[in-house]
Amino acid sequence: MLDKLTVDIFGFNALQIGLPQIDALAASRMPHRWLTNSSVPDEKLRDKKRPVVVVHDFAELPFDAHSIDLVVLPHVLEFSAEPHQILREVERVLIPEGRVIVTGFNRASLWGARQAAGRLSKNYFLPLEGEFISHPRLKDWLKLLNMEVGSSDFGCYAPPFKSEKWLQRYRFMEKAGQRWWPYLGAVYILQAVKRVKGMHLIGPAWKQKLVPSAHVLPVANKSKEMTQELLSKELNG
Numbered sequence: 001m002l003d004k005l006t007v008d009i010f011g012f013n014a015l016q017i018g019l020p021q022i023d024a025l026a027a028s029r030m031p032h033r034w035l036t037n038s039s040v041p042d043e044k045l046r047d048k049k050r051p052v053v054v055v056h057d058f059a060e061l062p063f064d065a066h067s068i069d070l071v072v073l074p075h076v077l078e079f080s081a082e083p084h085q086i087l088r089e090v091e092r093v094l095i096p097e098g099r100v101i102v103t104g105f106n107r108a109s110l111w112g113a114r115q116a117a118g119r120l121s122k123n124y125f126l127p128l129e130g131e132f133i134s135h136p137r138l139k140d141w142l143k144l145l146n147m148e149v150g151s152s153d154f155g156c157y158a159p160p161f162k163s164e165k166w167l168q169r170y171r172f173m174e175k176a177g178q179r180w181w182p183y184l185g186a187v188y189i190l191q192a193v194k195r196v197k198g199m200h201l202i203g204p205a206w207k208q209k210l211v212p213s214a215h216v217l218p219v220a221n222k223s224k225e226m227t228q229e230l231l232s233k234e235l236n237g
Contacts, residue, residue: 001153001189002072002101003027009099011069016050017058017086019074023050024101030069059085063093073102077138078130084141091145096196100147103189106154107132111186114160125160135188147192154178154185 007027014030020041025033036054059082071090077083118124139149157177158170
């Protein structure tokens with residue numbers, strides 16, 4: 001789904017923040033694509049085609065304002081202590097009409113219910129540090145930053161099994177979930193566009209050729225008529 005969303009987003013600079021285990025910009029056509037992280041990745045991740053170029057605090061992006069066309073946040077907000085600040089920084093570095101793509105775990109899902117039960121039994125299915133953000137709540141946060149929320153997609157409808165054997169047995173739930181309960185997928189992907197008030201995209205300022213009105217006479221014709229009128233008055237006078 002990330003490949004499907006990023007392939008048709010055009011620009012010059014694309015940025016993936018966090019989760020170096022996946023290449024969220026693999027299908028992007030932008031000439032400059034960077035991956036940043038909050039720590040130096042393990043040795044086994046350093047040989048990836050897209051290495052980590054900057055190590056930084058996610059709450060402070062080391063980029064100029066209005067310099068990035070696309071930002072991808074794969075499961076970053078839910079594992080951060082300051083998700084609001086991260087979104088504010090993303091809004092700052094995005095150009096007008098720039099896009100942000102966010103992935104997160106859905107609380108209203110079987111995985112979310114399993115994680116809630118794990119808090120009681122101390123037997124977690126997903127990482128303990130995660131504070132899952134609901135899809136409607138994230139949309140509200142983006143709207144407060146003048147980000148226009150676009151398409152959203154959900155996936156992973158199978159129950160939270162760790163066994164590959166049991167996951168295969170419930171594979172039928174993937175297609176059934178997409179059709180019958182699409183908003184209850186364990187993972188969501190949300191896309192938003194940065195809007196700037198007072199700015200409108202306009203076409204090229206083509207010069208329009210002025211066509212004189214039918215009742216307006218050219219200056220040369222007017223001078224000729226005035227000369228003939230004066231000669232007529234002198235002859236008659």
